Amino acid sequence: MLTLESVHTYYGHIHALKGISLTVNEGEIVTLIGSNGAGKTTTLNTISGVLSARAGAIYLQEGDHSRRSPSAGGEHDLRLDRLPAHEVARLGVSQSPEGRKIFARLSVRENLAMGAFARTDRDGISGDLDRVLELFPRLQERLSQPGGTLSGGEQQMLAIGRALMSSPRILLLDEPSMGLAPILVQQIFQIIREINAQGTTILLVEQNAQAALQVANRGYVLETGNIVLSGAARDLLADPQVAEAYLGI
């Protein structure tokens, strides 16, 4: 569904992504793990169009409603690199960014409404609002509070809920467990599973490799801008190299 082909991204002269290739298939949870500074956030922001790739290509399979060849081959895929962030978002690629990035002065309800900004289907929006509030009942009682007054865990829930409000085809999650108490981390990963079970494809970026590999189908290991390892999540969990570097065993 989403394909990156040797993507290179730079910050000025800093070469942050050195030819990343990865694929996320429809219905999967794919995780991108790696230590701090490996380029995980850069990868998500390049997909989202916040950063632009200097070389390589990013493809998104066309949606179900549009004409698509049965082979789902390259020629009917949409090219995402070159598109500005707001257009990528409108194609159904939604990101819950690192550090949550809640609009602190907008109410929780307004934050969720921002997630549905590109939509015009009132019924669909209110249906998704119900769904998000069902996933995160804590947000229900805080709807009219400013986003900035929420606790870290609640902000993370709001960030994920906001990303879901666009009814995305693929959800990009950047370190959803960062800075949360262990019990909340468990809860967040449980919810990620649930969202996926409801039919949303997920690309999950994590430093918490253990937890991420436990929910994911497949994983990629990123090191200083290169993918050094990839495979089924359970194989990566068993891999001694991964265990040493990322699982703290």
Place this chain on the structure above:
Amino acid sequence: MTSSPVKAQAAGTDGRAALKQFTRALGVAIVLLVIWRVTTVGLAEGYPVSFWISQALNGLVLGGVYALVALGYTLVYGILFMINFAHGEVMMIGGITGFFALQFAQARGWMEGPWPVVVVALLLIMFVGMAASVVIGVTLERLAYRPLRQAPRLVPLISAIGASLFLQYSVLLIFGVSPHSYRKPALISGGLRLGDVFIPYTGAIIFVTSILLMLALFFIIQRTKLGRAMRAVAEDRSTASLMGVDVNAVIVVTFMLGSALAGAAGVMLGFHNTVVKFNSGFIPGLKAFTAAVLGGIGNIPGAMFGALILGLIEAIGPSALGIPTEYKDVIAFTLLVLILIFRPTGLFGEVLSEKKA
């Protein structure tokens, strides 16, 4: 070796403490001076109460106009963290264009027509002024500011000052130095007498129109999807773009709203001051900027209240302090300097300090 940075630091904190003490002493001195002037000169004159009320009403009218312009500064600052120093000229061009619309209406006798015709014509004149300002404001954003969006913060500021001079002297070149005079239609020339207080119709109309326009802006910003997107972009541009918001479009709309209010202000100031010319936007622009800073720049209700307060201070100040009215500009700009020294976030603002700026 190791002790020198510590010493330097200590000297730094000493210097800062001394400066703080000095500014505090200066503040107390200014307050005492103002109290002394007001009690020994202003109140000693023995003006009647109706005089003070008239002055205050005058101040509110001026304050309403300043508020419309101040909102443009604050809206743009809220989103781009830059001061659009050409905003006064955006207003002036609304005023100049409004003058030609008024001339057009007068030539057709609309201003002497029955009252509904006059009212509609006045509204049209204001819309024409607003439209002209919107065109100028959007053009400024596109040509003078957008290319510099990634540049250091001082750069667009210099561009804005350049744009301000460019617009002033373009108008000077095209329309000449002599002022264009706004002639009020007879319908709104009179006024209302309440006891000893006289309220000119124009003043009342300007104040009410300003308030209505501000309410409309407030509604757009607080209650519409567009306004929500504007607030989101002001907080965090790149996260807003992740939500599907076209940030450039929102910035353009922000300039449109601010410029439309400035255009309305330009036309109303034309009727209030009876003349417009190439530099009519300069001082009112600075006053509105002062008002925006007074209310805490970036803070929308702050700009409204800051402007009303500034209008009142300017109207009452000269009599209260016993200084000639011609020096009322000194009061506004002294106030600007004092706010920047004592309370750079403005009267109502934590807003600025919260932002990454």
